Amino acid sequence: MIKWRIMVKTNNYYHHDEITVLYRKETGGEDPLEEIIRRHSQNINPIIIKHDLLRSEYVPSFLPHRAQHIKAVGNVLATVLKAVKPSNLFLYGKTGTGKTAVCRHVFNRLSEAVSEKGLNVKFVYVNCRLAGTEYRVLAELCAAAGVNVPFTGVSKGELFRRFQSNASRSNTSFVICFDEVDALVKDFGDDLLYELTRSGLGNGWVSLVGISNDLLFKDMLDPRVLSSLSEEEVVFQPYTATELSDILWNRAEAALRPGSVGDDVIKLCAALAAAEHGDARRALDLLRVSAEVAEREGAEKIEEHHVRTAQGLIERGRVKEVISSLPLHSRIVLLAIYVSSKKGLETTSGTIYNIYREFCATLGVEPLTDRRVSTLVSELDMLGIIACDLVSYGRHGRTRRIKPTIAFDEVAEILGKDDTLSGFLDDLS
Ligand SMILES: Nc1ncnc2c1ncn2[C@@H]1O[C@H](COP(=O)(O)OP(=O)(O)O)[C@@H](O)[C@H]1O
Numbered sequence: 001m002i003k004w005r006i007m008v009k010t011n012n013y014y015h016h017d018e019i020t021v022l023y024r025k026e027t028g029g030e031d032p033l034e035e036i037i038r039r040h041s042q043n044i045n046p047i048i049i050k051h052d053l054l055r056s057e058y059v060p061s062f063l064p065h066r067a068q069h070i071k072a073v074g075n076v077l078a079t080v081l082k083a084v085k086p087s088n089l090f091l092y093g094k095t096g097t098g099k100t101a102v103c104r105h106v107f108n109r110l111s112e113a114v115s116e117k118g119l120n121v122k123f124v125y126v127n128c129r130l131a132g133t134e135y136r137v138l139a140e141l142c143a144a145a146g147v148n149v150p151f152t153g154v155s156k157g158e159l160f161r162r163f164q165s166n167a168s169r170s171n172t173s174f175v176i177c178f179d180e181v182d183a184l185v186k187d188f189g190d191d192l193l194y195e196l197t198r199s200g201l202g203n204g205w206v207s208l209v210g211i212s213n214d215l216l217f218k219d220m221l222d223p224r225v226l227s228s229l230s231e232e233e234v235v236f237q238p239y240t241a242t243e244l245s246d247i248l249w250n251r252a253e254a255a256l257r258p259g260s261v262g263d264d265v266i267k268l269c270a271a272l273a274a275a276e277h278g279d280a281r282r283a284l285d286l287l288r289v290s291a292e293v294a295e296r297e298g299a300e301k302i303e304e305h306h307v308r309t310a311q312g313l314i315e316r317g318r319v320k321e322v323i324s325s326l327p328l329h330s331r332i333v334l335l336a337i338y339v340s341s342k343k344g345l346e347t348t349s350g351t352i353y354n355i356y357r358e359f360c361a362t363l364g365v366e367p368l369t370d371r372r373v374s375t376l377v378s379e380l381d382m383l384g385i386i387a388c389d390l391v392s393y394g395r396h397g398r399t400r401r402i403k404p405t406i407a408f409d410e411v412a413e414i415l416g417k418d419d420t421l422s423g424f425l426d427d428l429s
């Protein structure tokens with residue numbers, strides 16, 4: 001490993017022969033890149049022939065098992081073609097159930113129809129989570145209304161006024177989709193939604209389509225906003241394994257080389273994705289990564305073991321993302337849990353709290369209270385990186401036992417990258 005790094009860095013200073021000698025030592029005589037370069041440059045046996053179709057931003061024009069949803073959304077929004085303001089609409093359901101795909105598909109089709117009729121209606125799609133702040137959401141609305149907005153320096157009220165005045169001056173009406181609208185409301189409240197559902201635009205109007213993955217989102221809304229936002233609702237149920245198979249086949253036929261995937265692999269991807277809840281994004285990711293793994297191996301077709309490898313890769317990626325984004329105290333708690341379990345100590349709430357305090361002391365960090373840590377433990381449980389169960393101690397009452405759900409080495413590898421915490425792991429791996 002080290003030899004490899006040195007070699008790359010100081011490449012220019014080696015003679016070709018010496019490099020070959022190093023290759024020989026590491027790989028038993030083969031140039032590790034040669035086969036990869038040959039395969040990629042000649043594109044031998046590609047499995048993925050249309051990469052674009054497997055990317056997450058791709059909006060398919062045919063959505064199996066969503067005809068009813070497309071009709072429902074279409075029926076509400078198509079009044080734009082008669083120049084009538086559509087009712088506001090709320091779409092909800094778990095992740096990967098096709099909400100974004102259905103909404104974007106209907107927007108694409110209706111905006112074509114609207115421009116053919118020469119009507120002044122704009123369809124605007126904003127992903128609130130990606131936009132990040134209320135300011136940026138407003139900036140996107142302004143951009144759609146043809147107002148240039150500086151990055152900062154203008155108040156939100158002023159942005160809203162500019163959007164309104166430009167829209168009414170140009171006599172334009174808007175259908176605005178706020179995707180992942182819960183992200184906006186959680187951080188910034190529902191004022192913007194309130195304003196948009198109340199205020200007019202001269203002769204024009206604004207209709208809203210809200211989308212949320214969070215089924216409890218509605219509880220966060222002011223009742224007035226809720227009642228106007230959900231004038232109409234469409235609920236998206238998780239896909240069944242059979243539905244996922246159809247979706248996967250449909251995409252595989254367009255994106256993969258014929259003969260490179262069989263029904264066994266498609267069914268496996270569908271079943272694995274349906275195991276938690278029928279999430280089409282998971283299923284498609286699994287198919288894409290399996291195809292990449294198989295391609296990298298130089299295989300003729302995707303086999304079930306490629307899918308298993310792909311699943312491991314995706315899962316590790318997910319775990320890494322979750323753990324890397326935890327705040328410091330949650331990481332210390334997580335560390336306390338994994339270290340005690342590795343050492344074979346009992347992992348009740350009490351013990352974990354004591355170890356957590358010791359770690360904090362070593363780090364010179366003020367520990368949080370017992371209760372606060374208990375909340376952090378519940379959050380880690382919800383994220384699936386530990387599991388809690390209640391155990392009864394007879395008349396001494398009940399306590400929580402906390403168990404790791406991921407291999408110690410995997411967690412150690414991620415937490416070990418954090419210089420603050422790596423010291424606690426040194427003698428354990
Ligand atoms: N019925 C379907 N047919 C084909 N692809 C679908 C279907 N439903 C979802 N997808 C695809 O699955 C992924 C997740 O769907 P998406 O609409 O983003 O889900 P949601 O917005 O509900 O989380 C996207 O890549 C989308 O293109």
Ligand SMILES: [Mg+2]
Pocket residue numbers: 096099100101179
């Ligand atoms: Mg979505």
